[in-house]
Amino acid sequence: MWTIWDVKSDTHSSPSLRWDIFCRVIDNHGDLGVCWRLCADLAQRDHTVRLWVDDASALAWMAPLGCAGVTVYSWPCDEAMQLLTQDKNFQVGDVVVEAFGCELPEAFQALMAQNKPAWVNLEYLSAEDYVARSHGLASPVMSGPAHGMTKWFFFPGFTTETGGLLREPDLLDALTLTHNAHQTRQTKFDRPAWLSALPLDKPISTNERLISLFCYEPKALPALLQQLAQGEEPTRLLVAQGRPSAAVAAATQALNMPTSGTGQLHISQLPYFSQAEFDHLLWACDFNFVRGEDSLVRALWAGKPFVWHIYPQDDLAHHDKLHAFEAVLDMPADLSQFHAIWNGLKTGPLPALSRATLGRWRSWGSQAQQRLLAQTDLTTQLLRFVAQKR
Numbered sequence: 001m002w003t004i005w006d007v008k009s010d011t012h013s014s015p016s017l018r019w020d021i022f023c024r025v026i027d028n029h030g031d032l033g034v035c036w037r038l039c040a041d042l043a044q045r046d047h048t049v050r051l052w053v054d055d056a057s058a059l060a061w062m063a064p065l066g067c068a069g070v071t072v073y074s075w076p077c078d079e080a081m082q083l084l085t086q087d088k089n090f091q092v093g094d095v096v097v098e099a100f101g102c103e104l105p106e107a108f109q110a111l112m113a114q115n116k117p118a119w120v121n122l123e124y125l126s127a128e129d130y131v132a133r134s135h136g137l138a139s140p141v142m143s144g145p146a147h148g149m150t151k152w153f154f155f156p157g158f159t160t161e162t163g164g165l166l167r168e169p170d171l172l173d174a175l176t177l178t179h180n181a182h183q184t185r186q187t188k189f190d191r192p193a194w195l196s197a198l199p200l201d202k203p204i205s206t207n208e209r210l211i212s213l214f215c216y217e218p219k220a221l222p223a224l225l226q227q228l229a230q231g232e233e234p235t236r237l238l239v240a241q242g243r244p245s246a247a248v249a250a251a252t253q254a255l256n257m258p259t260s261g262t263g264q265l266h267i268s269q270l271p272y273f274s275q276a277e278f279d280h281l282l283w284a285c286d287f288n289f290v291r292g293e294d295s296l297v298r299a300l301w302a303g304k305p306f307v308w309h310i311y312p313q314d315d316l317a318h319h320d321k322l323h324a325f326e327a328v329l330d331m332p333a334d335l336s337q338f339h340a341i342w343n344g345l346k347t348g349p350l351p352a353l354s355r356a357t358l359g360r361w362r363s364w365g366s367q368a369q370q371r372l373l374a375q376t377d378l379t380t381q382l383l384r385f386v387a388q389k390r
C-alpha cells in the first residue's frame, strides 16, 4: 500500500515530486479547503500527493470526484503512524508540508530525519507587514526526532515579497474576460446555463440582482436583510449551507420575516457545492459575501465586488488583519465602512447596496483582481522554493 508512488514522467520544466501534506481541521472548512486546493493544483502539475488529514469528511462535498494524483489518508494515531513508518516499504515524500503549524507525528519526523525531504510550514494568509519579513525564513529544529533539520516558513500573501495566492494555471482560461459592446464583462463560463441548473425553491429571473452569502454570524445580518427587502431592485440572496443558513434562519426569525424573504428580497438556500462549483457561484453573482481564507481568495479571482467576514480571533488580532487587507488593496472608504460593521468593529447603519455603489465597488473588485493576477501564484512559488531547499 505504501510502496508505490505513482510518479509520472517528467514532462514539465520542474521535476515531478512526491508530496506529503499534513492538515488538521481546527474548525470550519478553510484548513482542508486550502490544503485540497494545493493538492489538486500540484497534481494538475504532474506531482503526486498524499494528503494526511484528521477529518476528511468535508471532502465528500468539497471534492466528491477526488483528484487523480492525490490520495487522501486519515491521519493515524501515533501508534499507528509508528507502525506504518516502520514498514520498510514506506517512503517519505520529497517534500513535506505542515499546514498551518500542525505538528507532524513524531514517527514521521524520525523518518524525515533519515530521508531529508524539504520541510515547509505553510502559514495562514494575511496582508500584515510581518508576512513579508517572515516569508522564507528558516526554523532550525532544536529537539525531537527531527533534531538538526530545518523547517521553512512559507507565507501566502498579497505582495511580491510573499508566497502569493493559490491560482490554478487554467483558472484564467475559464475566467478569460472579454468586453462586449456595453463594456460589461463576459466570461467563458456559461452563467445563464449554470444559474438555471441550480436546485432552487424558485427559478431566478433576469431582473434579479444576485448576492451570495457565506459568513459566520454577523450581528448586522438582520440589518442587511431589511435593507435588501426595502431595496430599489429585486435581490436574490443565495445562502450557503451550514453556519450561513443557520444565521439567516435566526435573523429572519428575529425580524419576524418569512424564511423566503419579503418585499424586494427573496432568500434561497444553496446545496453544498464542490469547490469548483463554489467558484462558479462567485463568478455568477453580482456581489459575494465570503469568509475565512480560501473563499476570500476565490472572491478576488472572481473579480466581483465582495465583503469579507474575517475569521474572528479572541484577542481581536483579526482587526489589524482586516485593516491590513483593506490597505493593501486600496479598498474604497464606504466598502471599508461596510466591512467594519459587518465584522463588528463598528456599529451603525450598513452602507446601502445601491446600484451606483455596487458599480463603484465592481471597478475596485476588478482592479484588485488585475493587480493580483500580476503576482506569481502560490504553487509556482512553492515549487521554486522547494527546488532551492532540497
Ligand code: TRH
Binding pocket: 026, 027, 028, 029, 030, 031, 032, 033, 034, 061, 062, 124, 214, 240, 241, 271, 272, 273, 274, 275, 276, 278, 291, 292, 293, 294, 295, 296, 311
Ligand atoms: O470555512 P472557513 O470559515 O474557514 C476558516 C478559515 O480558513 C480560517 O482562516 C481558519 O482559521 C478557520 O477556517 C479554521 O472559510 P474558507 O477559508 O473560505 O473555507 C471554506 C471552504 O469551503 C473553501 O475552500 C470553499 C469551500 N466551500 C465549498 O467547497 N462548497 C461550498 O458550498 C461552500 C459554502 C464552501
